[in-house]
Amino acid sequence: MTPSVLVSGAGVAGTTAAYWLARHGLRVTVVERSSGLRSSGNPVDVRGPALPVAREMGVLAALRERATHADGMRVVDAAGRTIARLPMQTEDGAVEIPRADLAATLYEAARDHADFRFDDAIAALEPGATGVDVTFDRGAPERFDLVIGADGLHSAVRRLAFGPDPELVRHLGVWVATLPLGEPADDPRHVLLYNEPGRVVSIHPSRGEALVACIFRGPARPGLDHRDTAEHRRIVAEAYAGAGWRVPELLAKLPGADVYFDSVSRVHLPAWTRGRITLTGDAASCVSLFGDGSSLAMAGAHTLAAALAGAGDDLASGLRRYEAEHRARTDAKIRGAGRAAALVVPKTRLGLAARNAGARVLSFVQDRRTPAAA
Template sequence: MRTVLICGAGVAGPTLAYWLARAGFRPTVVERANGQRSSGSPVDVRGPALSVVEEMGLVDDLRAAATHATGIRFVDSAGRLSRRISMPAGHSTAGTREIELPRADLARILCAAVRDDADFVYDDTIARLDQDPGGVDVCFERGPARRFDLVVGADGLHSTTRRLAFGSDREFVRHLGIYVATTPLGEPPEQPHDVLLHNTPDRLVAMHPVRGDVGVAFIFRYRAVAGFDHRDLAQHRRILAEAYAGEHGWRVPELLTRALRVDDLYFDAVSKVALPSWSAGRVVLLGDAAASVSLFGDGSSLAIAGAHTLAAAVAEGDHVTAFRRYEVEHRRRTDARARGAGLVAAMLIPKTRAGILARNAAARLLLTGRPSRTAGP
């Protein structure tokens, strides 16, 4: 039986393990965290990813965990709400089918689907990779060294696998000038079925209902920080506090104070990953490790679709041919998303007050087909 090591137990990793197990492989999934990660930021499952989870028989589980957000409201500095912009349940703003759910729930459901067919190792990660024509010798930070036929890096934007097999992040990762911070508030949402968006130039504060709870997100444009460390909570708090220091509208000061006090604060720079090739010998990258192009939400769908494509290719041929086929097919998806990243950023965090008003009006026309007065900044 052929063996595959998958680094990362988020979304891409367990999806790949599921399909490889059904093709006769014995996957091992190693995860740096000491358990299932807690990030509850909502993500979308749509397009080809929805077809994949349907084949896995997971749609009912995903729908049971869905956020049930069906509308958007813009909030001005005085707390006044715009008219509600409705989104049909189970559909995106474009009218296509999708399921929105917390990322942690999506990862939990995917891991449970393959739990009996893969080996999961938590609180460990890859420390060294040595390849030869017949396989890959892997040294781990904690566990004993092992040999695998193939190694897949599904370990996200800050991929250890990519660094070991391809080189420094400086060569392949480019900061896009945007940061994201999210945390659950542990309180019922003001609007149980509505996402609330409050913008000032270059800044967004959003409140998103998640099944009786509400999460807050700060998304903002900010300079590149020298020595940025995605694990440095103290640094994250300093950046967030400085970015929103002059914001006094709506509930921003209160929400900022609460976010700065919690330990469960997800914080990262929005970045683009671009490599000339996603494979090096018997090592291949998947998900954000290969091409982090989606700003907010689409990354999980791309990860699921890419995992299915990679598994199908590996099951049908030698790894060289399989990796090439997977990359050609999946790059079409990631490149399309990359081309739209600037527009998504412009819509979510306009740079001027005039841009905020124009965005609000455009959103109303796009989603309802009729103009209306919307809340200002």
Template sequence: MEALISGAGIAGPTLAYWLARQGWRVTVVERAGALRSGGNPVDVRGPALPVAERMGILPRLRESATHATTMRVIGPSGRTVARLPMSASGDEVEIPRSDLAAILADTVRDDAELLLDDTITTLRQDPGGVDVTFERAAPRRFDLVVGADGLHSTVRRLAFGPESTFVQPVGLYVATMPFGGPAETPSEVLLYNTPGRLVSIHPSRGEAVVAFIFRGEGLDRHAPHEAINGTYRGEGWRVPELLDRLRAIPDPYFDEVSRVTMPAWSTGRVTLLGDAASCVSLLGDGSTMAMTAAYTLATALAEHPGDPATAVHRYEVAHRRLVIPKQRGIGRAAGMLVPATQLGLATRNLGARLMAHRPPRASTAA
């Protein structure tokens, strides 16, 4: 059996690892000319931790984890509102996204064919397989095609329809950029809010990462400098300094935070995985859900050998149970992260102060 996976981020290499061990011949196609680097730290926790452990990569994830132990919430005046401990129970790993992607890619380096700087241009399936054409590589036929190619998925567009049918903005934008050096306090994540706006400085590992997260609509995601400068002009704290640093970054990551909702993730021998199927990134454990989905799909394919259509249906039914609650919680998470009003911000900050004074809960991790 031959599988084509579009996307070499988190979900794609995780699936490639498990399929290769089941005897599949796996090809991974990635539009970028190199594996992605940069981006905010992400969490690997809950159901993704056993997946990482079975892959033998959990020690490497822990070695590459960030050193952040505390979140410091900063009020509009620049004063510290609260310091909140981050999880110390051992039941999650926070790791730079680029490090997670590199570790996952390394697990399949010798087991999967990797086509960089290429993309799928057409999909045509029949009951026996899927005929695929590429922008660069020669046409080929596969038993299964998996779109693990993110929010702006090519596979989803080709197999299911235009992006606008399935992608729903949640009213937030996010931009990230390197800080330009290490954070002054490598153990603290700094969060600065004014109504409708957030700036964070995360120490990450080595070079810190800056994130601008703000409310808005109708902005051009291909014009990040204009959008960010227009939104944050006149803000206090360290924002003027960070905007100066932004001017030196020619192409910062910038996108609209969105939710993907679809009545079905699969059609015949084509299926979607991770953000392509059910984006909850930034507000819903995107990396954890991606790794978990990949393992669930691989398990279903192992249980239904020679019948990918049945397997992808079983995977979808199982994984939706995890994703749906995450998507339902997006509005509340957005309200906590970026309160829209001064009242909402004051309420959130009061809650942060109260949480800071609670005694720590005993860990229930095994």
């Protein structure tokens, strides 16, 4: 009989996994906690190992159509004056796209190949030698040959299969909140970045309305409910109290906006698999904001499906191959995540001044190389 797979989470990793598992002939069900796809999230890059995955899925053209076209970054002061310019990191063929558009494009590619069930979640997992018995919050219980946790940073599958081990997830001292601006950006080519010690705001031009990201330092909040959106808005408003530039105007848009709010965390597990349960995407190895989380999620999901298809009935060897291949991509990124946090959100005035001075030097060097862009 065709093996059955349950994927938890219809995000970037879950939709990619669903598409490829189905293409390899498996029977795929996806359970997604939200009632639909979310509109929030900042632009993310599809690059490196994610590009061939997107190409083979036939979605590269759709991603390019939905891409943002920012080609540089302007660091501004409280009066909105440019104090430094930074180039965007580019790679041949890479696509920068709002996260919501990436998720929607991948879902459109996968939806006819798998049974997507929104507004439901796994409540319990009972692993056995020949399958995993799954209880859902809403749907009837079912048995699957394999369960894949693609349910993000706060993965329920990880908690249920590996236990609530706080050692596995490390808050990097930074929080992120994103929301749509509700209008196009004034500057369609540049990301605007305004920094104060310990807090950053950016406005990222997009095809339609621009996207706002608030990235700020703050301690871990162990008791925080990751679905309490009112509390998330309160935390963001408190973190940015008294901030300059356009911040008061941007904060006024918080109520009523689709706000994505989360801790910037590192997820690092010694093993991604327990029997017939495995993890992929942020659930397995999260570097979120600072390390190609979306590209790695796509590449990992593709590798997982290919390894399972190549292993035939030997599920365990397929899962071992997936982990060996994909860990080679994620481990180096995970090690660099802490350093990136220090660069994006300097803690002190001195750190901020040093970062901006570095950016000015970079602008100067760039201007001399490309005088037309000055």
